[in-house]
Amino acid sequence: MDIKLKMRLEAYLAENLFEEEIFAAEKAGTPPPVVCFSLANRIKLDKFFEQNVGETFSEMLVRLIKESGEKNSDVYNRAKIDRRLFHRIVNNKNYQPKKDTAVALSLALRLDLDEAKDFLAAAGFTLSKSKRDLIISFFIENEIFDVDELNDCLYEHNQNLLGDKKNSLSPPD
Numbered sequence: 001m002d003i004k005l006k007m008r009l010e011a012y013l014a015e016n017l018f019e020e021e022i023f024a025a026e027k028a029g030t031p032p033p034v035v036c037f038s039l040a041n042r043i044k045l046d047k048f049f050e051q052n053v054g055e056t057f058s059e060m061l062v063r064l065i066k067e068s069g070e071k072n073s074d075v076y077n078r079a080k081i082d083r084r085l086f087h088r089i090v091n092n093k094n095y096q097p098k099k100d101t102a103v104a105l106s107l108a109l110r111l112d113l114d115e116a117k118d119f120l121a122a123a124g125f126t127l128s129k130s131k132r133d134l135i136i137s138f139f140i141e142n143e144i145f146d147v148d149e150l151n152d153c154l155y156e157h158n159q160n161l162l163g164d165k166k167n168s169l170s171p172p173d
Contacts, residue, residue: 057102057123058093064109064119079108080147080163099125100162103136107145116140132159 055063065075076086081104089095097105102123106116120126127133135157139150151161 055122056093056095057097057119058089058091058095060119060122061105061109062090064111068109075105075108078145078147079104081105081108097123099123104147104162106140107147107150110143110145111140112143113137113140131157135159 065072068075072086072090073083076083079086079101081101085101089097089101099120102120102125103116106119109115109119111119117127127137132154135153136150139145139153144150147162151163154161
């Protein structure tokens with residue numbers, strides 16, 4: 001963005017944000033609310049996101065583990081997910097996992113199909129009608145929550161396995 005335009009935008013923001021919001025942000029040591037301008041409308045994105053996004057993937061994961069009464073290590077071990085990756089997910093509320101990571105965690109949490117779909121949706125994914133996703137859906141529907149068994153089936157049907165290099169369940173090197 002052009003420097004002059006950026007300075008004008010910052011000045012406009014400072015003039016048009018409610019003083020109480022600016023004061024509250026300064027007091028909390030956080031930046032003032034983010035705004036976006038489209039035509040003559042001003043949309044406060046932080047409030048919009050809060051109202052429409054709901055629970056993040058990380059927040060949902062933490063809640064589901066707490067509700068299950070299980071230890072974190074039981075969940076990430078069943079999911080065949082690296083401990084470092086798991087901790088990166090739970091410690092960053094805005095973490096965006098890969099689809100395979102979300103699938104593996106939904107299996108480890110023993111979610112039913114509707115819960116698994118909601119869990120995947122929190123990460124921005126869905127189960128499609130592809131052969132691979134249908135196999136995953138079948139396993140979840142039939143309460144077969146073993147990642148190794150799922151991978152055996154995916155292999156038998158010439159599908160990418162959970163944890164393949166491009167779908168890794170471990171953090172990058």
